[in-house]
Amino acid sequence: MQPENLDFIAKFLKDRSGLVVTADKGYLLDSRLTPLARKRAIKDVDSLVQQLRTGRDAELERAVVEAMTTNESFFFRDGKPFDQFRDNVLPALMQARATRKSFRIWCAAASSGQEPYTIAMILKEQAAKLAGWKVEIVGTDISHDILDRAKKGVYSQFEVQRGLPIQMLVKYFKKKDELWQIDDSLRAMVDYRHHNLLQDLKSLGKFDVVFCRNVLIYFDQPTKTRVLDGIAAQMPADGWLYLGGAETVLGLTERFKPVATQRGVYSLTGAPAKV
């Protein structure tokens, strides 16, 4: 790719989605954008970026942002955080909200739905205890395409074998040809919305538990700080935040502190945002 096109697309992606394309990840531009160029009958990636530079092809802009997202996800990803959610956070939350009998959970990078559906399965297993409660699960993502997949809730044989206990597959999925369809009752528990983490989060309302896993890794430090502080502003003082295995708040914000002995879980400090 021509250097000025490379500079343009790197800045474009960072502004639009926060994605940082480092020099060693340059190959990703080619491998992800070549199929897109082909689909649109554009000669090559350079010509595609030229087209983008006109600033007049909103549809292409959206497609480029989406093509550059990494959507890999698993059910019960990393296991432990979800055990911890079920055994510690959920009981504590039910005690704290006993009079109101409602709480809201947010998956801030929902991807193809494995994370919100994992939470839905955990809640469903506790249905007796949660009778009479109003629980909302909101799943957001920057990619329209991936949200469409999430809404459908249809997974390959490979996807349902990563992290999902076989008993859960039997209980909550139906086989449709070679694919596996998640139960309608679980689909109805998740409200999917398109949302960009770089944009104002206020319209989403407040969330008692936030899962923001395996998305901050793609951002630079100032963007991580901005997103974390934005999330903090959408949480009540006693809320919980879950990050991915390779992510942390340390050195990024004073708004969250790690929950002792529980990796990947954070609570609010009450410190004001630095902004």
Added chain:
Amino acid sequence: MKVVLIVDDSTVIRKVAGKIVRELGFETLEAADGRLALDQCEKRMPDAVLLDWNMPVMDGLDFLRELRKMPGGDVPQVLFCTTENDMNHIQRALEEGANEYIMKPFDSEIIEDKFRQVGLL
């Protein structure tokens, strides 16, 4: 070192699965059908069994029934590993006491994941 018995009539599958399982830190034993697998279990009860369904002489489900009746036969974690990938087969396997179920084709990540599910890792 924990022992995993790999039961499959295909030598290729036994070889591929055996390599994956050993790389996860287990010792492996092999058997080509359910009858030979039962003989193995009598000599030495494994910690886990990776079990094909369709095999000559004795199939996986019959092996599982017999295993669960043996003294100490309730101990091994049994993971089916088969091309039978419909709900009926999965449910029958679970009813007969299987602990997990892998649908072929598998890869090392699926095996590792499932071993973790049943607490072998």
